[in-house]
Amino acid sequence: MSDTPKTVKILRFHPEKCDGGRGCEKACSQVHFKTDEGRDKSAIHILKDKNGEYKLHVCDQRGLCLDICPVGALNRRKSGVVFLDKNVCIGCQACVGFCPIGAMRKSDARIEPFKCISCGACVRACPNGALELVVVNIDDIKQVVYHKQGVDK
Amino acid sequence: MVSGQIPVEEYDTGNTRHKWDVNKLIRAHRVVAEYAYKKGEIQKGFANRTLYINLSNNEIKEKQVTDEMKKLFTGGRGFGLKLLWDSIKPTTRWNSPENELLITTGPLCGTTQYPGSGKSLCLGISPSTDIICDSNVGGFFGPYLKFTGFDAIEIQGKAKHDVVILIDGEKGKVVVETAPLEETNSHLANEQLTYMYAKEDSDKSRQLISVVSAGKAAEHSYWGCMNFSFYDIRRKVCRMKQAGRGGLGTILRDKKIKAIVAKVEKFTGVSNNPADPNKIAEVGTKLHREIRDLDRYQCNMRVVGTSHLVEIMDQYDLLPCENYRFGSFPKASKIYSPKFYELFTKIIPDGCWHGCTMACAKTVDGFEVMTGPYKGQKVTVDGPEYETLGCASNMSLWEPREVLEFNFYCDTYGIDTISAGTAIAYYMEMYEYGILNQKRCDGLELCFGNFEAVMGFLHRMAEGDKGEFITIAAKGIRRVKNWIKEKGWGDQYLIEECGMESKGLEYSEYVTKESLAMQGGYGLTLKGPQHDEAWLIFMDMVNNQIPTFEDKAEALHYFPMWRTWFGLNGLCKLPWNDIEPANNAETKEPAKVPEHVQNYVDYQNAMTGWNVDKNGLILQSERCYNWQRAMNVFMGRGRRKDDWIPYRSMGPVTEVEYMSRKDRYDKQLVEKIGLNQNDVEKMSVSEKIKTLYNWKQDQYQKLADAVYYRRGWTPNGVPTPQKMKKLGFSDKKMLDMLEKVIDEDTKKGLNHWCGKYGKGEKPPSIDPKYWEKW
Numbered sequence: 001m002s003d004t005p006k007t008v009k010i011l012r013f014h015p016e017k018c019d020g021g022r023g024c025e026k027a028c029s030q031v032h033f034k035t036d037e038g039r040d041k042s043a044i045h046i047l048k049d050k051n052g053e054y055k056l057h058v059c060d061q062r063g064l065c066l067d068i069c070p071v072g073a074l075n076r077r078k079s080g081v082v083f084l085d086k087n088v089c090i091g092c093q094a095c096v097g098f099c100p101i102g103a104m105r106k107s108d109a110r111i112e113p114f115k116c117i118s119c120g121a122c123v124r125a126c127p128n129g130a131l132e133l134v135v136v137n138i139d140d141i142k143q144v145v146y147h148k149q150g151v152d153k
Numbered sequence: 154m155v156s157g158q159i160p161v162e163e164y165d166t167g168n169t170r171h172k173w174d175v176n177k178l179i180r181a182h183r184v185v186a187e188y189a190y191k192k193g194e195i196q197k198g199f200a201n202r203t204l205y206i207n208l209s210n211n212e213i214k215e216k217q218v219t220d221e222m223k224k225l226f227t228g229g230r231g232f233g234l235k236l237l238w239d240s241i242k243p244t245t246r247w248n249s250p251e252n253e254l255l256i257t258t259g260p261l262c263g264t265t266q267y268p269g270s271g272k273s274l275c276l277g278i279s280p281s282t283d284i285i286c287d288s289n290v291g292g293f294f295g296p297y298l299k300f301t302g303f304d305a306i307e308i309q310g311k312a313k314h315d316v317v318i319l320i321d322g323e324k325g326k327v328v329v330e331t332a333p334l335e336e337t338n339s340h341l342a343n344e345q346l347t348y349m350y351a352k353e354d355s356d357k358s359r360q361l362i363s364v365v366s367a368g369k370a371a372e373h374s375y376w377g378c379m380n381f382s383f384y385d386i387r388r389k390v391c392r393m394k395q396a397g398r399g400g401l402g403t404i405l406r407d408k409k410i411k412a413i414v415a416k417v418e419k420f421t422g423v424s425n426n427p428a429d430p431n432k433i434a435e436v437g438t439k440l441h442r443e444i445r446d447l448d449r450y451q452c453n454m455r456v457v458g459t460s461h462l463v464e465i466m467d468q469y470d471l472l473p474c475e476n477y478r479f480g481s482f483p484k485a486s487k488i489y490s491p492k493f494y495e496l497f498t499k500i501i502p503d504g505c506w507h508g509c510t511m512a513c514a515k516t517v518d519g520f521e522v523m524t525g526p527y528k529g530q531k532v533t534v535d536g537p538e539y540e541t542l543g544c545a546s547n548m549s550l551w552e553p554r555e556v557l558e559f560n561f562y563c564d565t566y567g568i569d570t571i572s573a574g575t576a577i578a579y580y581m582e583m584y585e586y587g588i589l590n591q592k593r594c595d596g597l598e599l600c601f602g603n604f605e606a607v608m609g610f611l612h613r614m615a616e617g618d619k620g621e622f623i624t625i626a627a628k629g630i631r632r633v634k635n636w637i638k639e640k641g642w643g644d645q646y647l648i649e650e651c652g653m654e655s656k657g658l659e660y661s662e663y664v665t666k667e668s669l670a671m672q673g674g675y676g677l678t679l680k681g682p683q684h685d686e687a688w689l690i691f692m693d694m695v696n697n698q699i700p701t702f703e704d705k706a707e708a709l710h711y712f713p714m715w716r717t718w719f720g721l722n723g724l725c726k727l728p729w730n731d732i733e734p735a736n737n738a739e740t741k742e743p744a745k746v747p748e749h750v751q752n753y754v755d756y757q758n759a760m761t762g763w764n765v766d767k768n769g770l771i772l773q774s775e776r777c778y779n780w781q782r783a784m785n786v787f788m789g790r791g792r793r794k795d796d797w798i799p800y801r802s803m804g805p806v807t808e809v810e811y812m813s814r815k816d817r818y819d820k821q822l823v824e825k826i827g828l829n830q831n832d833v834e835k836m837s838v839s840e841k842i843k844t845l846y847n848w849k850q851d852q853y854q855k856l857a858d859a860v861y862y863r864r865g866w867t868p869n870g871v872p873t874p875q876k877m878k879k880l881g882f883s884d885k886k887m888l889d890m891l892e893k894v895i896d897e898d899t900k901k902g903l904n905h906w907c908g909k910y911g912k913g914e915k916p917p918s919i920d921p922k923y924w925e926k927w
Contacts, residue, residue: 004160063158066157066158067157067158067159067500067501067502068502068510069502070502070504070507070508071357071360071386071507072161072356072357072386072387075160075161076158076160088357089422090265090420090421090422090507090508091265091266091421091422091423091434092265092266092422092437092507092508093265093266093422093434093437093438093441093508094441094502094508094510096438096441097437097438097439097440097441097442097444097445097510098441098442098445098510100445106434106438108431111266111421111422111423111430111434112421112422142158144156144157144158144500145157145500146445146449146455147157147455147456147499147500148449148456149453149456149457149490149491149494150449150453151449151450
């Protein structure tokens with residue numbers, strides 16, 4: 001238990017610096033699928049809301065999915081990052097369905113899902129510095145799967 | 154309590170650990186038969202071959218699955234019926250060498266994206282009923298059987314010595330070898346064999362093994378169940394699910410099979426090679442999200458499994474208490490689900506197959522056994538599920554720890570909790586009336602609530618105790634009824650009408666006295682009184698949605714067909730209606746859960762590449778359902794007299810029962826039967842019981858009339874050749890047999906409607922041989 005990670009790096013977004021170029025998505029799909037397609041093959045999504053402002057949609061490493069995986073393909077690495085081992089994964093999509101923010105993604109390219117691993121490829125790819133990796137305490141962001149009987153009052 | 158996000162390796166159940174000398178066990182093995190096969194790919198859900206093993210002559214071979222077989226029988230239970238039909242005779246009984254034990258999968262079995270996709274369907278001629286029993290079960294065996302390369306395994310003959318059958322998907326080999334030293338009781342046997350056959354000494358390797366076994370009591374009882382293992386990498390325990398009903402574990406042990414083991418090398422989310430994997434992932438993910446968002450507001454399956462039903466049944470007067478005499482009980486709150494919530498281990502994905510986020514397979518870990526050979530050891534108890542809790546209320550056991558003990562020993566001894574619980578409850582009632590007593594019960598003081606006597610019975614059954622009562626009681630209610638009557642120990646009416654069996658199989662755990670449709674759901678069935686064909690109590694009794702005989706008959710057509718469909722595909726029924734879309738109540742037919750029906754249409758098409766609609770799914774079932782009924786006819790049963798149900802399932806057998814719901818029954822005499830209120834008040838309780846009895850019996854016959862008509866059967870309950878042809882069957886042996894039976898029935902005067910139709914009522918057809926005009 002001693003080497004249980006206490007902190008993790010997560011992405012922070014500075015929308016005022018974003019120009020919507022989506023270089024981050026292309027870089028991310030390079031990491032996961034060796035392609036520049038971005039979008040469905042990227043773990044990070046840049047969205048434009050109805051006010052024309054850019055939003056970041058990506059995993060925040062809260063780890064709710066960890067207790068969902070039936071084969072132990074999801075683990076918190078020493079770095080604190082929630083990591084999906086696609087060689088162990090059996091593609092059940094339970095983590096995809098249960099992620100409360102929809103950050104565990106599935107592409108048509110393969111049955112196993114994928115997610116942000118805080119590798120920083122997107123940070124490096126952004127010409128405007130709109131993304132950075134920041135260190136947070138896992139205890140502050142951690143969330144566990146619902147397991148109470150009945151509904152929260 | 155565990156707080157979540159625990160690394161997989163670090164969870165500890167606190168169970169007693171065993172150290173097995175696996176090499177010593179292996180050295181005692183001797184290969185009896187061996188067969189090498191070519192590993193193949195699964196195509197669109199089908200391995201396209203089945204495995205045949207004959208333990209008498211050690212023949213092992215493959216049988217091809219033809220397109221014709223898929224068209225007529227779909228898969229799973231349908232394949233099982235077809236293979237059985239090719240193997241058995243009308244005289245085949247459970248222990249005949251030609252009787253078969255079948256474990257089948259189905260085209261959707263082994264999918265990981267859609268919850269509830271890991272079921273095996275097991276079949277054989279049952280010791281309890283002498284007809285086909287089909288029993289569905291979770292665990293990893295079904296999916297692994299398919300991934301090793303077979304849609305089904307068919308075992309005929311009997312081995313001379315205890316054997317283990319290994320289907321090794323890694324090497325492409327089937328081996329039958331003697332296994333003299335392994336434990337028989339399942340919680341240990343499964344563990345030994347899992348450690349023995351795992352490629353490496355790791356949890357991930359052990360997770361690629363699944364074992365089927367049955368314990369010691371299955372050797373001495375007709376209630377033998379088969380335990381299907383699924384290795385839990387967090388608990389490090391071989392957990393298990395039961396193919397409970399109908400004594401299939403008894404057949405397993407009669408064939409001297411200690412265990413069947415399936416071993417896979419590796420599998421992925423697309424090992425079934427679906428025609429359209431992305432579509433399956435899409436519908437599956439949609440259902441995962443529904444469960445995530447709504448389960449907590451609906452059934453709480455993820456948290457307490459089916460145990461949430463106890464409080465609902467108790468509140469609606471449907472929880473069987475003291476052998477179904479009552480539908481609720483003052484002490485029932487002691488076994489409500491919150492009591493088990495305290496004991497269940499949380500934060501573990503409790504699906505009995507991967508990807509089932511319904512996750513109803515709950516356990517109590519580190520449970521300290523209180524009696525018997527494992528006293529003092531700490532074990533994992535799989536359950537209790539609702540049915541086992543219903544057995545507890547039936548036996549009047551109200552302490553959660555006692556329920557867990559009963560559950561644990563039934564499982565590891567290979568005993569179906571349902572049959573055992575329902576039967577013991579009947580013995581207890583006979584004990585209360587003095588029809589049975591301590592002397593007649595081989596010293597067991599089998600009164601309601603006596604936990605020690607219940608456990609004593611189980612342990613003695615497992616030991617093979619030769620006492621007259623233990624021996625006969627282990628064969629179930631039907632045999633005990635006959636035995637008591639032969640002994641001349643009591644009132645025939647009480648003996649016959651209190652014992653909750655039909656066709657020789659014990660009832661599952663719902664009180665059906667106030668729902669005629671559900672009486673049909675238990676009685677007008679293929680294998681016997683199990684609620685897996687229809688559960689109509691709320692539709693019928695609470696919501697009054699099916700008031701007429703025609704309405705009930707339609708429900709007893711649609712729902713048994715619909716529920717049969719799960720077994721043709723290797724699916725679990727629970728994710729169909731134990732979770733419902735948020736807007737389900739606003740749909741036209743909420744009881745059918747239309748959105749989920751569409752999911753299944755999409756799912757089957759995306760797997761197989763077929764193009765069927767929702768009616769096509771029902772047609773698939775109707776073929777197999779009628780085929781199974783026709784096979785029952787072939788076995789000399791499957792007629793109206795075989796659809797008899799005990800009066801305890803229809804109304805009050807005894808005065809105590811009548812008086813416990815006096816207002817309800819008095820009201821029925823006035824409102825349903827049309828008696829005058831003043832006359833009712835003057836009647837004695839026994840007169841009232843008799844009047845109600847005659848009326849309710851007639852209601853049941855009228856229901857049977859309507860249902861047989863709706864299903865296209867004769868008034869004696871036989872599927873007509875015309876119906877079979879309509880469904881696409883041309884098997885001459887089958888059609889000729891049905892023709893002959895119907896002629897014989899006509900000669901015996903059995904082909905007439907049996908309800909007493911009064912003014913303003915009419916039978917389903919004027920001509921009882923209505924089908925001849927088709």
